[in-house]
Structures are given as C-alpha cells and as structure tokens.
Amino acid sequence: MSDVLLAQKWEKEDPTGWWVSEKLDGVRALWRDGNFQSRADNKFACTSWFKQKMPKDCALDGELWAGRGQFQKAVGIVKSATRGQEWEFMTFMVFDCLVEGGVNIADRPFEQRVEAIKRLCSVSDVTKPVPMEMCQGPEHLAQLLSEVEGRGGEGLMLRKPGSAYERKRSKTLLKVKTFHDEEAIVVGHEGGEGRLTGMCGALVCETPDKRRFKVGTGMNDDQRRQPPPIKTVITYRYQELTAANMPRFPTLVGERADLTWAQICAQYLPPGPRKDAALKKKHSILFDEGRRSGQSQSSTALAPGAAEATAARRWSTSMAARPLKRQLSEEDLLQRGIAEEDLEDIGSVEEKSEQAQKKARSADPATDALPICIYGIKCFRKNREHFTEFRHPWLDE
Known part of the structure; x- marks a missing residue:
C-alpha cells in the first residue's frame, strides 16, 4: 500500500498563515509510472488518451474530479473499463508533487512543490493545480467554509506553510468540514465480525420518512455488548446525503431520552428529491480566477515562504464546456461506491x-x-x- 499524506481533523487550531483550498469530492489518486493508482496500489481504469496528456517523469498527488456533487459518478468512471469516453468530464486536480523530472522533491518546502505543480500542469489540459489562498484567520476560514458549502462543496483543506510531504497522517494537513446531526429510531441490530464477533456490529436505523441505513461507528465495546434496544431514539452524525438521500458516514452520537419518536416525527421535515446533474467539462471551484473569495488577499509577513508562493495565489480551473455525448443509463447511475481515501473519515471503521x-x-x-x-x-x-x-x-x- 502506498504511503501518502493523510489529513487530520481541524481542532480549532489558529489557521492564520496556512494555505486554504476547497476539499474536493473526487477520487484520491497518485499519478506515477504512467498510471493512476489508489492508496492500495490498484490501478484505475484510465483511458489511454487521458494518460497520454499527463506530464511525464513526475509523481503527482491529487483527485480525479468530475465537479461538485459528482463523487459517485467519478467513482464509477475510474473503476469501469467500459466508460473511457466519460473521462472527458474528468480533471486531475493536483495538490502536491513528489517527483519532478525524475528528482524526488517530497522533502522540499510546500511552496517549492507548488511551483513544480504549476510547471507540470502548464503542459497538460487534463490537469489543474488546486487553487489556494493564504488564510487570514478564524473568521476568514469560517467565511470561506460557509461560501464553499453554500456552493455545494464538501469543505476546506488547510496546509501548513513550508511543510514537507509526510507519508502518514499528519498535522501539517487539516480538513475542515461541517457535519449534520439528526435523529433516527433503532429497528434492528447487525452482528459484528472479526474482533466484534458476539457483539453488535451496526445499528439498523430508520428515519421518520422510512429511509433505512446502518450506523456502525461511534460505539465503544460496552455499547456493542449492550447496544441501544429496538425502538430507542438515537442521534447520529453524518457528513452529507448521497444521491439516494442516504446519510454518508453516519456515526452514533448517543441516545435521545428527552424526546419521544412521536414528537420527532411530528416536527420532521424530509429532504427533498436529489437532482441528478449531468456531467460537464466546465467546473467551478473556490478561488476561481476573476473573482475574489472571503477577505483581503494580503500575504504580508504571514509565514515562511509566503513571498515565494505569492505568485501561486490564484490558479484558473475553467475549461471550455462540452456537452454530454450521451444520456447516462440506469447502469451508469448504479456505478456508485465509497472512494478508498474517504474511509479515513469514517473514524474507527475496520478497513477491508x-x-x-x-x-x-x-x-x-x-x-x-x-x-x-x-x-x-x-x-x-x-x-x-x-x-x-x-x-x-x-x-x-
């Protein structure tokens, strides 16, 4: 398995002087040796014309991205050998560079690696550097998070200035997200496997509008031995709703003893239908060229290496729009799953x-x-x- 830089959760550390960018809901991928591969070293089914346009003699870390809200379609495209024509809607968004011109640069300061990313992406129309700015402080971060979530984005990433590329989970890379809390009723228990044999592996839960899902994280061993009984009202936390309106990465917060299920159902507002947006070639992203996000862009005396990186403050990601060649079939819409890199957000999940x-x-x-x-x-x-x-x-x- 490839050792890559993984993010820690932001715990309210002062973000002043850190580089901030949009957290993309794409498929994490490494480009090296002429192939895209996952953290588990599995090669993605990339079409040959896309690979021919990629820069040579380099190793790049980034996300294969199809635009905001298109995560499930992106997963289907990169995992299927029969959907090569749909790679025209994919862009490799690069946020780090490990090798340039055959030389390992992973230990160089982040700002120097940013310059390498710009050089390598300038020769390809299927790659783009992830745009970023220097954060001005907690209020600026909150403003940017509100903006990107309001536009359908997943969250933000913070990168420590001057940092090297660490091949582990590191505090030099932080993810900033908003999570949602809701209530559900327990309707069943699923047995655990492996270490959890003989205990509860997951709670089968139901929402007031009869959507069923499983909550398998957030429980300690004592709770797994004596899980909340059936008909218990629980609060669960999740990242977002999928295209099928199912909570993504639900985790148990606790039992809700102050409200009855009847009271919760009486005041419940179900989510509206999710629209299946068509894939397109033109994507918007935070810090697009021609617009300014958040507060002032000043980088005065913010961090070591800031002056060197000022020229990299804003990168354009716009591309000419191209219509979808064909309508997506039902089989296309079933090509959904969880990207390998998103397992890190589940918490205590045991990776398969x-x-x-x-x-x-x-x-x-x-x-x-x-x-x-x-x-x-x-x-x-x-x-x-x-x-x-x-x-x-x-x-x-």
Missing part, C-alpha cells in the same frame, strides 16, 4: 482487505447468474460469503 475483496469479486463467469444484492449501493456487508452469493456490479473494476 483489498485482496479479500478481489477474491470475493473474482471474475468467475458463473457469478453472472447470481442475484444482485438486495441492499444495492447501500450494502455494508464485508464477509466474503456474501459476495460469493450475491452480485455487486457497481463494485466491479
């Missing part, structure tokens, strides 16, 4: 073995006759037997 997944989804012709999993894209099961009994075509590579 990549080899076990491949064995479970082995390319045996006999599996074509298997029934499709009734849980669809919301399937949370991890045991190999489940994957040998039911098909999960949206997970096929």
